[in-house]
Amino acid sequence: MDDARTRMDEPNPLSATVDRHGSPYLAHHFDDLEQQFESARLGTWAFLATEVMFFGGMFLAYTVYRGAYPEAFAEASHHLDWRLGALNTIVLLTSSLTMALAVWAGQTGRRRPLIIFLAITMLLGLVFLGVKSVEYTEKYLEGHMPLLGLPFAWEGEHAGQAALFFDLYFVMTGFHALHMIIGIGIIAVLIGLAWRGRFNAHYFTPIEMTGLYWHFVDIVWVFLYPLLYLIGGIALGE
Amino acid sequence: MGPYEQRIPREQSSHHDPMVHHIIPVRTYLLVFGVLFVLFILTVVVAFFDLGLLNFVVAISIAAAKAVLIILYFMHVRYSSRMTWVFAGAAFVWLALMLGMTMADYISRSWLPIYR
Secondary structure, three states: OHHHHHOOOOOOOOOHHHHHHOOOOOOOOOOOHHHHHHHHHHHHHHHHHHHHHHHHHHHHHHHHHHHHOHHHHHHHHOOOOHHHHHHHHHHHHHHHHHHHHHHHHHHOOOHHHHHHHHHHHHHHHHHHHHHHHHHHHHHHHHOOOOOOOOOOOOOOOOHHHHHHHHHHHHHHHHHHHHHHHHHHHHHHHHHHHHHOOOOEOOEOHHHHHHHHHHHHHHHHHHHHHHHHHOOOOHHHHO | OOHHHHHHHHHHOOOOOHHHHOOOOHHHHHHHHHHHHHHHHHHHHHHOOOOOHHHHHHHHHHHHHHHHHHHHHHOOHHHOOHHHHHHHHHHHHHHHHHHHHHHHHHHHHHHOHHHO
């Protein structure tokens, strides 16, 4: 009985809620669609606040150690390819635009554009991960991946401090990439739901909330790029 | 007119409650994207100059400006309820507290003779 009431796609004819408000998309414990939408948005922002804290701890560790070892961090940063980072920044910014347009298509009930924009967003996410894996492979081959007991080959001074930079690089970009992978999975589900016509101008909550998540992941990269790739004058590293 | 009839036009017109279903036009999204792109170019260009400590300050300032644009427009916070502002703002207030107080400690430690 509970099952039948919580399923969004099939309004329960016995439910007073459906009769009272006339929307099959309204869960029984909300007054109207607007209250339902607002609750979803606040819940998503509460989740994003925990995400800000999660990444915030890593940014704090980064700031403390960069303040302590500025030369080693600048030197280690020059071993990252700022061009690949720039490419990924463009890819991710563009994916944020297409995600915003997907939400717009959802709000206005345009099914085909919705599917197309979601697919482009997903594709750009995959391009980002592809570039990232090229970078990771490069770092592994150079011996600049001081993780899991791998050897760290460092020619310059401050090997330990440089290893710390790469530790932070891999942990921060790794968790960021994990968020991308999860986001791509959610978008894949959304495409399937949109394909089956589950969304319209009255009900697009999952698209909007996935958009919030995707844009948040973009914001994390907006900070990661200059902090990891662009330290101390990139021209000096060429 | 029963409650059912009252509800339908309200749900159909997305503009009825601007706080909940404000639809940002595509032109605005493209404009915001353009500004974000210019700020990205600026980040890279600035990195070619060695400004010392200012590099960090400028990079963070540009990134913060980009984040604010994304939050206000792409994430619709500008057109969201005051409660959403509180939820979104709280995250960054706590972040600022954590970063601010911790760095105040690390920076000021060497000022005291006992730690020298």
